[in-house]
Amino acid sequence: MKATFPLLGYDTYALKTFVEDLGGEVVLPPATSKKTLEAGVEASPELICMPFKITLGNFLEALDMGADTVFMAAGARKCRFGYYHYLQERALARSGRPFRLIPVSQYSPYAFLFRLMPVTFGVSPTRVIRSVAVMFYKAGLTHEFRALLNRRRALDFAGTERLKPRALELLEAARSTSEIRAARRSLRRLLGCNGSRPVLRVGLVGEIFFMIEQFANGDIEKELARLGVEVVFERSLLHHLRHLLHLDWSFYRSRRLARRYLRECPGGEALRTVGEAIHFVEHDRVDGIVHVYPFTCMPENIALEALQQLTEDTGVPVLSLSFDEHTSRTGLQTRLEAYVDMLRRRSRERSISRD
Amino acid sequence: MRVGIPRALLYYRYGPFWERFLAGLGVEPVVTRRTDKELLQLGLQHVSSEVCLPIKIIAGHIADLKGRVDAVFLPRMVWLEDELYACPKMIGIVDIARMMLGDGTRLIAPSIKRNFLWPHFRAGVEMCGSPLRAARSLARARSLLAGPPVALRLEPGEKRIALIGHFYNIEDDYIGQPIISAFRKQGYRLVTKDELPESVLRGRQGFAKSIRWVFERELYNAFRFLVGSVDGVCVLVSMGCGPDSLIAEFMKEEAGRRGVPFLQLVLDEHTGTAGLVTRIEAFLELSQRRQQLTRAA
Numbered sequence: 070m071k072a073t074f075p076l077l078g079y080d081t082y083a084l085k086t087f088v089e090d091l092g093g094e095v096v097l098p099p100a101t102s103k104k105t106l107e108a109g110v111e112a113s114p115e116l117i118c119m120p121f122k123i124t125l126g127n128f129l130e131a132l133d134m135g136a137d138t139v140f141m142a143a144g145a146r147k148c149r150f151g152y153y154h155y156l157q158e159r160a161l162a163r164s165g166r167p168f169r170l171i172p173v174s175q176y177s178p179y180a181f182l183f184r185l186m187p188v189t190f191g192v193s194p195t196r197v198i199r200s201v202a203v204m205f206y207k208a209g210l211t212h213e214f215r216a217l218l219n220r221r222r223a224l225d226f227a228g229t230e231r232l233k234p235r236a237l238e239l240l241e242a243a244r245s246t247s248e249i250r251a252a253r254r255s256l257r258r259l260l261g262c263n264g265s266r267p268v269l270r271v272g273l274v275g276e277i278f279f280m281i282e283q284f285a286n287g288d289i290e291k292e293l294a295r296l297g298v299e300v301v302f303e304r305s306l307l308h309h310l311r312h313l314l315h316l317d318w319s320f321y322r323s324r325r326l327a328r329r330y331l332r333e334c335p336g337g338e339a340l341r342t343v344g345e346a347i348h349f350v351e352h353d354r355v356d357g358i359v360h361v362y363p364f365t366c367m368p369e370n371i372a373l374e375a376l377q378q379l380t381e382d383t384g385v386p387v388l389s390l391s392f393d394e395h396t397s398r399t400g401l402q403t404r405l406e407a408y409v410d411m412l413r414r415r416s417r418e419r420s421i422s423r424d
Numbered sequence: 425m426r427v428g429i430p431r432a433l434l435y436y437r438y439g440p441f442w443e444r445f446l447a448g449l450g451v452e453p454v455v456t457r458r459t460d461k462e463l464l465q466l467g468l469q470h471v472s473s474e475v476c477l478p479i480k481i482i483a484g485h486i487a488d489l490k491g492r493v494d495a496v497f498l499p500r501m502v503w504l505e506d507e508l509y510a511c512p513k514m515i516g517i518v519d520i521a522r523m524m525l526g527d528g529t530r531l532i533a534p535s536i537k538r539n540f541l542w543p544h545f546r547a548g549v550e551m552c553g554s555p556l557r558a559a560r561s562l563a564r565a566r567s568l569l570a571g572p573p574v575a576l577r578l579e580p581g582e583k584r585i586a587l588i589g590h591f592y593n594i595e596d597d598y599i600g601q602p603i604i605s606a607f608r609k610q611g612y613r614l615v616t617k618d619e620l621p622e623s624v625l626r627g628r629q630g631f632a633k634s635i636r637w638v639f640e641r642e643l644y645n646a647f648r649f650l651v652g653s654v655d656g657v658c659v660l661v662s663m664g665c666g667p668d669s670l671i672a673e674f675m676k677e678e679a680g681r682r683g684v685p686f687l688q689l690v691l692d693e694h695t696g697t698a699g700l701v702t703r704i705e706a707f708l709e710l711s712q713r714r715q716q717l718t719r720a721a
């Protein structure tokens with residue numbers, strides 16, 4: 070079996086480790102590019118949200134490279150996401166290549182551990198559980214890597230960019246728990262910054278795919294780091310996996326905080342977006358909040374109104390960025406520059422008035 | 425006490441019930457006027473430009489009530505039996521309404537989760553203070569929930585189009601009515617899901633079973649039921665509507681497979697009536713030509 074799955078930024082490595090640990094061969098499409106997006110848009114319904122188009126583009130490229138099994142998350146509730154795989158399967162069938170799409174329902178962990186994965190890979194459930202544990206461990210590593218990278222990049226952009234290929238190698242190579250532990254130590258040594266902190270920090274919130282996939286969000290973490298801003302974040306594959314097993318305490322905190330504005334979950338990740346934003350503002354004392362989401366995303370458009378209210382209540386500026394296939398990198402940079410300028414002015418004024 | 429009800433979204437299904445229920449509680453229901461340009465403009469100031477037209481419209485209605493009434497009554501549908509959900513924006517608009525209204529105007533928003541009447545009862549108690557009165561008023565209004573009995577009668581020889589779209593779009597003066605009159609002017613009969621019995625709309629055969637949005641399942645079932653007996657299908661989609669962007673795709677494919685003419689109208693606040701009418705006329709011409717062809721064959 071040559072398996073493929075959607076690219077998820079650095080967290081792709083964690084998924085890859087999981088599939089390989091189960092004995093599957095992974096075919097990863099090239100990093101998402103303009104070409105990927107064009108192919109995806111071409112094969113997608115016009116009005117559907119962006120993650121559909123991008124992941125479909127990834128799948129098409131992976132099939133071209135010889136993949137024959139596509140794993141796609143599924144499980145329909147309030148949002149569109151759970152229906153993706155029906156339409157993606159049809160679109161891929163139109164491409165004429167032989168393949169099998171395996172929908173992985175997010176909301177039935179038991180079926181996943183005891184039926185779906187054992188049958189697909191021909192292994193025992195204990196083996197699956199072990200591999201899941203390794204994936205967890207690895208997702209923890211990618212999460213930490215991203216956090217280290219964001220801070221270090223904000224302090225020393227050029228130097229860190231030079232170190233990045235080496236760090237990615239370390240990240241990719243770690244496959245077993247002991248290797249992952251060793252890689253974590255090396256990464257900390259490589260990217261640690263001895264307690265120094267950048268002046269400006271912003272919290273990144275939004276729709277999960279757009280928070281973790283660098284192509285989708287125009288590598289917003291890098292662009293902000295270039296401007297000397299550290300991006301703090303909470304959501305990544307690690308927290309998502311924990312959440313699916315009902316083990317993510319930060320989710321319960323977010324839900325509690327978000328109640329201030331949203332009393333009922335509108336689906337998707339609106340509660341997390343709002344809850345995390347409040348947490349970043351009140352606990353982490355960030356200077357601003359950057360909110361990323363796909364154009365016409367339903368839950369995030371609800372969250373948007375709550376975030377505006379948050380700005381009104383606390384004065385912390387929120388930059389909401391919605392992405393579609395026409396979003397240009399330069400346009401994004403201009404908006405980020407203007408935003409960071411504003412944050413800088415604000416923090417200067419505040420430190421003056423404090424003196 | 426004056427309690428406002430926005431004439432938008434779920435009002436088009438539960439409106440009469442709500443009005444009778446509130447009147448029975450001894451409060452004065454204030455229903456906003458029918459949607460017009462001004463209300464839409466008002467709504468645009470309050471929600472992001474990316475959301476669907478019905479949400480923009482209801483935001484306008486809510487803003488219009490602000491300051492005019494003591495409270496706004498806006499039940500929130502979260503899910504119904506069989507774990508059928510409402511769409512995220514329908515759920516979220518209630519919280520947006522709370523933020524819009526601020527502290528000056530109370531928001532009464534019973535959350536409907538499976539059980540429909542119980543949350544209404546509790547809201548009733550909140551409004552009038554007397555459980556007895558709330559229960560009595562609810563019992564009296566209840567008959568309005570069922571709506572008139574329906575029977576789909578298809579006359580032989582008439583020209584028919586199935587109009588598939590959310591009831592709050594079709595019945596809204598601003599969205600649906602210009603489209604309906606464009607079809608009527610050409611001598612077409614429009615069949616909507618309102619003419620189909622509940623048993624059809626609630627069906628769970630085939631793909632309908634996988635659809636977990638309550639209104640979307642109804643639309644899809646109506647489509648499946650009607651597609652064989654009409655001259656064309658017109659699907660009314662609001663720009664920015666999530667559920668429709670998906671389900672319309674399934675309908676489009678199926679209509680294509682069966683060779684039924686299919687028109688998808690995407691609406692937003694900029695769509696002019698003139699453009700729509702031209703598109704509808706072109707579509708009808710096409711479907712007529714196709715019919716002549718099949719008859720000749």
Ligand code: SF4
Nearest residue numbers: 118148150337366367
């Ligand atoms: S959360 Fe947003 S991007 Fe994801 S499926 Fe829903 S609408 Fe689409």
Ligand code: SF4
Nearest residue numbers: 476511514662665666
């Ligand atoms: S179903 Fe579509 S039109 Fe209706 S509220 Fe939701 S997004 Fe808007």
